[in-house]
Amino acid sequence: xxxxxxxxxxxxxxxPPKCKALLxxxxxxxxxxxxxxxxxxxxxxxxxxxxxxxxxPFTVFSQLVDGIGVYAVSLEIHDLLDGEVVAxxxxxxxxxxxxxxxxxxxxxxxxxxxxxxxRYDLVLLANGQExxxxxxxxxxxxEEETQGNEVEPQS
Numbered sequence: 748x749x750x751x752x753x754x755x756x757x758x759x760x761x762x763p764p765k766c767k768a769l770l771x772x773x774x775x776x777x778x779x780x781x782x783x784x785x786x787x788x789x790x791x792x793x794x795x796x797x798x799x800x801x802x803x804p805f806t807v808f809s810q811l812v813d814g815i816g817v818y819a820v821s822l823e824i825h826d827l828l829d830g831e832v833v834a835x836x837x838x839x840x841x842x843x844x845x846x847x848x849x850x851x852x853x854x855x856x857x858x859x860x861x862x863x864x865x866r867y868d869l870v871l872l873a874n875g876q877e878x879x880x881x882x883x884x885x886x887x888x889x890e891e892e893t894q895g896n897e898v899e900p901q902s
Contacts, residue, residue, distance in 0.1 A: 764814035764843065764850070766879035769871055774806045775853045784808065784851055792884040799862045802885070807854040809871060811878070814843030814850065818873040824859045825868040827882070833860045833867070841873075861885040 773788035786808050793802045807822070818841050824834040841850050861867070864887050868880045 761815050763873040763876040763878050764811040768810040769879045769881045770808045772806050775808050792886050794886045794888040796888050801858045802861055804856045804858050811850045817842050821872045823870040828865040
């Protein structure tokens with residue numbers, strides 16, 4: 748019996764790995780001596796001048812655990828305003844040699860379509876099953892930036 752067949756869920760498909768981190772950031776650095784990854788400047792939004800456009804380049808960092816065998820990892824970009832998938836890409840094939848293994852991977856120089864301002868989800872999938880999603884906003888750079896967390900004092 749193959750390792751991929753050892754643990755299939757009720758649907759008959761093996762369960763996807765668990766995602767411990769999915770971050771959209773400016774860039775990542777991996778220390779060659781320690782193999783530790785530093786995630787630099789976590790992003791929540793992109794401010795652009797015109798729509799439609801593409802996002803400035805960014806990096807995606809992910810950490811997966813508890814996988815079984817081989818997974819085809821892919822990304823999708825979901826436009827939350829109209830429910831459309833605006834981009835998708837096959838990223839990497841990962842092999843978990845043992846269940847407790849941890850896999851970190853970095854996807855550099857990502858640029859995605861931004862058809863209009865609003866919220867989008869970056870969705871991480873393994874063998875076509877959703878593992879995790881992270882949102883980001885596309886904002887109009889010409890609009891004044893507001894502080895959403897300010898509360899006026901009570902008199």
